[in-house]
Amino acid sequence: MPIFKRVSVREFTNQKVDKKDIELILRAGMQSPSAVNQQPWEFLVCDDVDVIRDFSNQGGFARSLKTAPLVIVLYYRTNTSHQNFVMQDMGACAENCLLQVAALNLGACWMGVAPKEDRMQEVEKVFGTIDNARPFCLIAVGHPKNQQAQISRYDESRVHYYKK
Numbered sequence: 001m002p003i004f005k006r007v008s009v010r011e012f013t014n015q016k017v018d019k020k021d022i023e024l025i026l027r028a029g030m031q032s033p034s035a036v037n038q039q040p041w042e043f044l045v046c047d048d049v050d051v052i053r054d055f056s057n058q059g060g061f062a063r064s065l066k067t068a069p070l071v072i073v074l075y076y077r078t079n080t081s082h083q084n085f086v087m088q089d090m091g092a093c094a095e096n097c098l099l100q101v102a103a104l105n106l107g108a109c110w111m112g113v114a115p116k117e118d119r120m121q122e123v124e125k126v127f128g129t130i131d132n133a134r135p136f137c138l139i140a141v142g143h144p145k146n147q148q149a150q151i152s153r154y155d156e157s158r159v160h161y162y163k164k
């Protein structure tokens with residue numbers, strides 16, 4: 001089960017990600033549930049390592065991109081009918097992408113962008129804009145440099161059973 005092996009991976013080998021694997025990750029993202037099936041996502045795929053390195057060298061939140069051979073930028077449409085649910089839709093989309101990455105034995109790290117306006121503008125400056133859309137998050141993808149085991153976070157005290 002990919003859920004029980006997914007961890008954030010922040011160090012990658014320099015091996016490229018296969019085109020067919022990139023497509024599977026995008027297909028998984030587009031299969032996500034969304035409010036009224038509004039599918040607010042747009043994807044920008046960047047495998048230009050010079051651009052990725054330059055961006056990560058600016059420091060800050062993008063440091064985890066440093067060795068990534070690929071970054072997928074998720075954008076959300078600003079003109080869908082149910083805007084108040086868009087952030088939830090995009091969260092599901094990002095997680096679906098991460099689970100497909102884990103299923104392929106690749107590694108990924110989600111980097112939060114929205115709703116921080118400074119990060120959103122930084123991402124647009126480097127990766128570009130998409131009409132009627134704004135950046136939601138970055139997903140660094142690649143072959144993990146080290147194998148990391150997942151640590152269970154199951155906590156029974158967080159589970160509340162309904163009682164009449």
Ligand SMILES: Cc1cc2nc3c(=O)[nH]c(=O)nc-3n(C[C@H](O)[C@H](O)[C@H](O)COP(=O)(O)O)c2cc1C
Binds near residue numbers: 007010062109112113
């Ligand atoms: C909304 C969101 C924003 C995140 N932003 C960053 C980030 O900017 N940089 C980073 O290295 N990891 C980021 N992460 C990854 C988390 O740090 C990571 O999921 C958390 O520490 C749990 O570890 P795990 O993913 O290995 O289970 C983010 C995750 C989420 C869901």
